[in-house]
Amino acid sequence: MVKKILIFFIYLIFFITSIIYFMPKVNLYYFLEHKLKPSSVIISMEEVEDKGLNLEIQNAKVFFKSIESAEISKINLSIFLIFNKLNAKNITLSSITKSFIPTKIDNIDVVMSVLNPLNAHIYATGEFGKAYGVYNIIDKSLKVKLTPSNIMKTKYKKTLMGLKKSENGEYEYVKNF
Amino acid sequence: MLKISSSSLISIANKLLIIFLIAKGLSLVALWYLPNDGVELNLQKNYQPLYQRVDFKNMLINQDKTSQQSTIKIQDTSMSNMILKGLYGTKTKGFIIIAMKSNSKKTSIIGIGELYQGFKLIKIKPKSAVFIKDSKKYILELKKIKKGSIITKIKPKVLKEKLTKPILISKTEIANYVANPTQMWKEISISEVKNGKKLKGFKVNSIVKNSRFATLGLKKGDIIIKANNIALKSYNDVMSIYNNISKLKILQIVLLRENKEKELIYEID
Numbered sequence: 001m002v003k004k005i006l007i008f009f010i011y012l013i014f015f016i017t018s019i020i021y022f023m024p025k026v027n028l029y030y031f032l033e034h035k036l037k038p039s040s041v042i043i044s045m046e047e048v049e050d051k052g053l054n055l056e057i058q059n060a061k062v063f064f065k066s067i068e069s070a071e072i073s074k075i076n077l078s079i080f081l082i083f084n085k086l087n088a089k090n091i092t093l094s095s096i097t098k099s100f101i102p103t104k105i106d107n108i109d110v111v112m113s114v115l116n117p118l119n120a121h122i123y124a125t126g127e128f129g130k131a132y133g134v135y136n137i138i139d140k141s142l143k144v145k146l147t148p149s150n151i152m153k154t155k156y157k158k159t160l161m162g163l164k165k166s167e168n169g170e171y172e173y174v175k176n177f
Numbered sequence: 178m179l180k181i182s183s184s185s186l187i188s189i190a191n192k193l194l195i196i197f198l199i200a201k202g203l204s205l206v207a208l209w210y211l212p213n214d215g216v217e218l219n220l221q222k223n224y225q226p227l228y229q230r231v232d233f234k235n236m237l238i239n240q241d242k243t244s245q246q247s248t249i250k251i252q253d254t255s256m257s258n259m260i261l262k263g264l265y266g267t268k269t270k271g272f273i274i275i276a277m278k279s280n281s282k283k284t285s286i287i288g289i290g291e292l293y294q295g296f297k298l299i300k301i302k303p304k305s306a307v308f309i310k311d312s313k314k315y316i317l318e319l320k321k322i323k324k325g326s327i328i329t330k331i332k333p334k335v336l337k338e339k340l341t342k343p344i345l346i347s348k349t350e351i352a353n354y355v356a357n358p359t360q361m362w363k364e365i366s367i368s369e370v371k372n373g374k375k376l377k378g379f380k381v382n383s384i385v386k387n388s389r390f391a392t393l394g395l396k397k398g399d400i401i402i403k404a405n406n407i408a409l410k411s412y413n414d415v416m417s418i419y420n421n422i423s424k425l426k427i428l429q430i431v432l433l434r435e436n437k438e439k440e441l442i443y444e445i446d
Contacts, residue, residue: 018201027212044216
């Protein structure tokens with residue numbers, strides 16, 4: 001009996017790996033781009049490469065309402081069905097945002113897993129400090145907790161004033177879409 | 178020695194192959210439904226010439242009368258060398274037949290908006306054609322003489338333009354608003370105006386009384402449609418102005434007020 005269950009899991013893992021490998025990841029990415037278009041978000045000038053088990057996107061420029069909003073050096077999209085992760089590195093926000101927030105973001109991770117399928121967890125680090133957020137798919141709500149850096153505390157006081165401060169020194173940002 | 182023909186091994190291999198084929202088949206089905214191309218941003222370039230403001234009035238005041246006369250004379254001479262042989266059309270549509278006196282047989286057909294010897298044809302009147310050069314208007318007339326032939330008469334008619342008086346803004350003020358945009362949005366409220374799906378301009382919804390914006394000539398209900406000759410048909414057009422605002426010396430905006438176009442000029446010092 002145990003042997004049969006073990007064999008079943010081996011077949012299942014083989015099936016999932018095959019699906020991931022053969023999945024047209026580039027076309028899936030194009031599908032995502034089309035889904036983002038109605039929200040006026042366009043990712044342009046990027047180099048997309050299927051790496052077998054993951055998708056790599058380099059030198060992407062993100063436009064919102066035709067305004068260049070950010071430049072991302074590298075995005076790594078890993079879809080393992082039970083665990084999905086998007087990693088973006090070296091993000092430079094447009095200079096128009098520099099009056100609100102530091103423009104350099106080192107790393108952003110967005111993680112979704114079957115253990116918590118309704119929430120996407122976001123982790124980010126950059127000149128602004130550290131941030132942890134949760135996006136709820138059902139409520140379409142985003143909650144971000146920010147631990148500000150010294151730059152943020154000194155140069156971007158006005159932005160922080162617009163956020164709710166908690167007792168442990170974190171700042172909270174809530175947005176419903 | 179391992180028996181390759183072992184039935185259990187073949188069975189496993191067969192199952193793996195079937196799984197492999199199912200996975201490939203599913204990916205092909207997905208490929209059939211998914212788009213083959215991504216979305217790329219197509220920014221429509223604005224081919225309008227950049228806005229340039231030349232204060233001819235000041236230029237002429239600074240020069241002595243002699244030089245003024247000579248300048249006008251030169252322009253007159255070039256215009257007086259032309260013969261208006263015929264015209265056809267209405268005020269805004271049509272063409273004229275024109276030639277140089279030196280070679281009157283070599284005629285040119287010029288439409289409204291086209292250039293001839295540096296003069297731009299802007300209007301056709303029943304017996305004359307109106308040109309513009311260096312913001313001055315010139316009228317080239319058809320005139321019949323006794324024998325029925327046609328001669329031209331030049332009227333270097335310089336029409337005074339109603340120039341909008343520039344409003345002065347300091348660079349420090351602009352820098353402050355750029356550094357603190359929330360302050361700007363406290364003083365003025367603007368929203369986009371669309372014509373169907375296309376952006377038409379930006380409407381001024383409200384301006385706080387006694388604020389800096391209240392002194393800039395803008396009124397509630399104005400729709401800003403152009404800035405420095407760039408039609409504001411996308412946010413990118415707005416950003417092209419915004420990103421270079423610190424380098425600008427003059428900012429011209431065209432707005433719609435009560436369905437009429439109005440120009441506002443800001444001198445950035």
